[in-house]
Amino acid sequence: MPLGNGDTAPRIQTGEDYIASLRGRKLRVFLLGELVEEPVDHPMIRPSINAVAETYDLAVREPETATVVSPLTGKPVNRFLHVAQSADDLVAQNTMQRKLGQNTGTCFQRCVGMDAFNALYSVTYEIDEKHGTPYHERLRAFLQTMQEHNYVVGGAMTDVKGDRSKAPHEQEDPDLFVHITRKDDQGIWLKGAKAHQTGCINSHWIIAMPTMRLGPNDEDYAVVAAFPVDAPGITYVYGRQSCDTRSMEGGSIDVGNASYSGQEAMVILDDVFVPWSHVFMNGEYEFASMLVERFTCYHRRSYVCKTGVGDVLIGAAAQVADYNGAERASHVKDKLVQMTHLNETMFAAGVASSYRAKPTKSGCYLNDDMLANVCKHHVTKMPFELGRLAQDLAGGLVSTAPSEKELEHPELAALLEKYLKGRADVPTEARIRILRLIENMTMGRNAVGYLTESLHGAGSPQAQRIQIGRQMELDFKKGLARRLAGIDESGE
Ligand SMILES: Cc1cc2nc3c(=O)[nH]c(=O)nc-3n(C[C@H](O)[C@H](O)[C@H](O)COP(=O)(O)OP(=O)(O)OC[C@H]3O[C@@H](n4cnc5c(N)ncnc54)[C@H](O)[C@@H]3O)c2cc1C
Ligand code: SF4
Known part of the structure; x- marks a missing residue:
């Protein structure tokens, strides 16, 4: 012990x-x-x-x-x-x-x-x-x-x-x-x-x-x-x-x-x-x-962890499109670009929050709270869209594939190898394995971490909106607008 x-x-x-x-x-x-x-x-x-x-x-x-x-x-x-x-x-x-x-x-x-x-x-x-x-x-x-x-x-x-x-x-x-x-x-x-x-x-x-x-x-x-x-x-x-x-x-x-x-x-x-x-x-x-x-300030930008998981999901989506023979279609490329854009948006906010850290009285550094909340708020939404796009590219087999036991069954194995094939040079098992990984991340065990934890972990979405609202400096921003609109010289 x-x-x-x-x-x-x-x-x-x-x-x-x-x-x-x-x-x-x-x-x-x-x-x-x-x-x-x-x-x-x-x-x-x-x-x-x-x-x-x-x-x-x-x-x-x-x-x-x-x-x-x-x-x-x-x-x-x-x-x-x-x-x-x-x-x-x-x-x-x-x-x-x-x-x-x-x-x-x-x-x-x-x-x-x-x-x-x-x-x-x-x-x-x-x-x-x-x-x-x-x-x-x-x-x-x-x-x-x-x-x-x-x-x-x-x-x-x-x-x-x-x-x-x-x-x-x-x-x-x-x-x-x-x-x-x-x-x-x-x-x-x-x-x-x-x-x-x-x-x-x-x-x-x-x-x-x-x-x-x-x-x-x-x-x-x-x-x-x-x-x-x-x-x-x-x-x-x-x-x-x-x-x-x-x-x-x-x-x-x-x-x-x-x-x-x-x-x-x-x-x-x-x-x-x-x-x-x-x-x-x-x-x-x-x-x-x-x-x-302070804890949630650190923890909300720790959620860049989900961008590493997102990299796996983007890879799985690209791989299944490749196995299906669809990788070169322009909409497939566009969806992979969209997934990457969302993933990097979450990372950008988290890492920017860390870069803008300032020392506390104790000497340890605390990252930027606004950007940490922006990062986590993106994380409450974007992985769901990444999951949707991955399932789109996977095709319906992501949720209707037979079990491993059928793939090995003496009467069924050859039939399933033949009928569940995508590209001729790719073994059917490889295609099924990638589909199961996408299922795991968007509906199975690891959807807990990739989706629900993204939503509620480190605080549900409203918790970030409260923090963002507290720090949005509306009076300052209204002053900027008043000055440029010629209402108020100083904007103060
Ligand atoms: C996978 C996962 C891992 C987690 N890991 C940890 C961990 O390691 N350590 C840890 O301490 N916590 C952890 N959490 C907890 C996480 O921080 C909470 O789930 C989150 O703060 C929401 O609390 P709750 O689940 O009790 O939801 P609830 O409080 O029941 O919230 C449900 C909904 O009700 C709303 N709501 C709640 N209270 C009010 C109110 N007073 N007024 C108005 N609306 C309200 C919320 O905004 C939300 O929309 C984890 C959560 C998940 C899902
Ligand atoms: S969700 Fe898991 S991996 Fe991500 S920050 Fe929390 S503990 Fe780390």
Whole structure:
């Protein structure tokens, strides 16, 4: 079990080390109505673990992309555990995210923790400045331990929230937002549930944070605390995904992407103990909105991950058009141009947000909020259009192809090879495999990451519109118009 400071577990280097580190934790994980014996060996869970493992293997293969020297340890660490020291650091995060999206075709689950560390770095600094609390030093010590072990840290912000019109203290059931139930000189106890937690079972640690602006009556809900994934009192309820049981059928065609998937689960905390050394906010409710806004500022431009996944989908669409013998048609080329234009538009906004980063009081850099929100708002729409265009180019077989078992059936195999062929020189199986990949990304398991996560992850579309509205400087813009229209000389 990862024990935190003083932890003697060996440092994780490779994807293989990482997978080994997850074994034997005796987590209480429910999936399809059953307690999972060992998540690492579960065929429905394993592809999501493989996606996180790729974040380690990329760091070994391409250290220039996925590692950076930590100012805390003076040694190279995985970029997912690094607090941005410059705009270039933030741009480098985006470059890594695009690459990992390309390599996995799905959500690789490690960015929420990265963005939580970056947001908490400046927020704890500013809480301490006002209240004389010790959160910033504690966070630095915790981060250093995570870097030394190269752990995966999940970021748990979204509460289950109950009645959306009510603040935490107004809910009929006080547990609908995670809160402190008890404190003593050793630490605090947490109760409540976090929903849709990306990669939580594949993490070593979780940082729980408030999900919204809080008021003086919500003091017990104003808590930030880190605990190991196998801490006593936690139950995980695995979120099922469209077509997820295909990975339990054996075979490698029908799953579409046999190697990789994302993961979300509900995390239920039943009086989970956290020692003071891992508490980074305790009642300072007036900093909850700053934390949520800074976290979402980082996280909304992290969604350039979807442009890496989009690269795979564009490739699949071009490939299937090629296999179908249609690649040279002008409308096909035009649709591929349109997909690329949409994909690069999302990337442009995200990476521009990173380039325009400014230092916070703590010294860590924070990217541009307006452009981060513009990036994420594009992401709530454009992948759906990319998916539509990919299905257009794929043809109807993307949703009517027979199963792998028919393709191998002694009576049917030859018939299907003959009748499902596109171009004569391309094996039918290759055509079906690409169609299944498109199905996987637009309707199957990885549509969770490519479409629904694009819509709701890091906040539903309205959350970005609120942030964009707050910063649109209408008075300034009206002044520009008045001056040029000759209404008002100064425009002020
Ligand atoms: C695949 C996936 C992965 C995710 N990963 C993580 C993660 O790792 N960590 C994490 O913390 N969170 C994660 N999230 C959670 C994500 O941030 C939330 O889904 C998002 O904030 C929306 O919250 P919700 O799902 O509860 O939707 P709801 O709050 O139920 O929203 C549904 C709709 O109601 C509207 N609405 C909600 N409240 C109000 C209100 N008060 N007034 C008016 N309209 C309202 C919304 O705008 C939206 O249109 C993930 C989500 C998904 C889908
Ligand atoms: S949705 Fe993207 S940004 Fe969020 S954890 Fe997954 S890969 Fe990272």
